[in-house]
Structure formats: C-alpha cells, structure tokens
Amino acid sequence: MPPATLLTDIAVTIDTDALLPRLHLKPQSPEAREFRALAIEAQRVARPKAAFLIGYINARDNESVVIAGTRFASRVLSVNLSAVHRVFAYVATCGTELNEWAASLTDVLQQFWAEELKVTALRTATTQVFAAISHENPGQMASMNPGSLADWPLTEQRPFFHLLGDLPQQLGVTLSDSCIMTPNKSVTGFRFGNDSGYVNCRLCPREDCPGRAAPYEPELYAQRYESAD
C-alpha cells in the first residue's frame, strides 16, 4: 500500500456571523457577543487533523468488496466501486484539543455552541483532506461513510479502522466497542472517482436531517443497486 498522507497543520477560520442564524442568535444580542468570544477561544485552541491512504480493490461480489485485504459488506459500496480500481480511505477530526476544551465547559449553552464550533473544525479538516485527495485523483469524486446507510452500517467502522491501521491513533481518534468515534466530531469514509453524482443522502430516508445534501430518491436503490451485478 502506498504511504499514507497526514494533514496535521490545518488552520481554522471561524465565520461567527455565518453561524449566528444556525444558533438562532441575533447579531446584536448579549448571547451573540458571548458566542463570538467563545469562537475566538475555539479558533485559538483548534487543531483539526485528517489523513488518507490509497487502497486497491482486490475483489468484489454482489454484497461486498475487498480493499487492501479488508472486506467491506455493502452492496451499494460494491456497485459504486465497480468502475474504479482504487479508493481513498480517509479520516478527519475536529481534533482532541478542541474536544477537550469543549468538554471543560460547564455552561450548558456554551457546551451546545461548542459542538457547532467543533463541526466547523471538522468541516475544515474534511475540506482539506478532500482537496489533497483531488490532487491525487482529479475529476469528479463521491464519498461513502460507514454508518451512513442501512446497507453499510456503523459496525463497518471495525474493518474500516482495521484498514486505516495506526492513522486514527496518530490523529487522536479512537473507536469504542459500540463503534462510536472520539472525538465525536470525526468522520471516516471512502472517496472514489464517480461521475454519477452519487451522494449518500439520495439513498437515506431520514427526515429533518440538518446535514442533508441531496433529496431522498425512494426509487434509486431499486433502479441502480437492486439489480446490479
């Protein structure tokens, strides 16, 4: 396997004014002033990180795919990877520094705001790792994340962490027995060449999801995945 790429020096710029509406804070309110002060502190503390490695596809059948010797059980993943020979396995995190800072807060409202600041740090890390992957693989790409679909449940984090080896540890990311990551604002996934506009959300029926990136398409699974071989 080619050597992994680590991104451990990622700068974060928090656009507090953009976050105020999400938090239902009026710009001139005392709460907004308190949030801005918290965001400045978060920006000082935050050390988001990310890493990726390239895995070559060894084998594929209707229900699973073997990547760099590790088997992943997902029909959607198997179909989505039918036209590529390699994937980019990535992990991104808001970082232990910001996670520990947030855990030290005692005010409930500040704890809630801190979660949003952690999301901003995670998004920054994810953007950076996607840019680094695009440098290796120009062109249209898509992502799939363990736990994002019933077809590829959270328990698939176990083989995913096996594939990543010591990369999560180097970034301070751990996986519990119940497959929950710490810091909680961390993400893993495969990134791969794809020109069909694949987005997990198109197969996900969850209602009222604040992270939805595309409308749910109830017929898509039957059309594209059920009959694929």
Ligand code: SF4
């Ligand atoms: S709708 Fe929400 S839960 Fe479903 S895949 Fe998209 S972001 Fe994830």
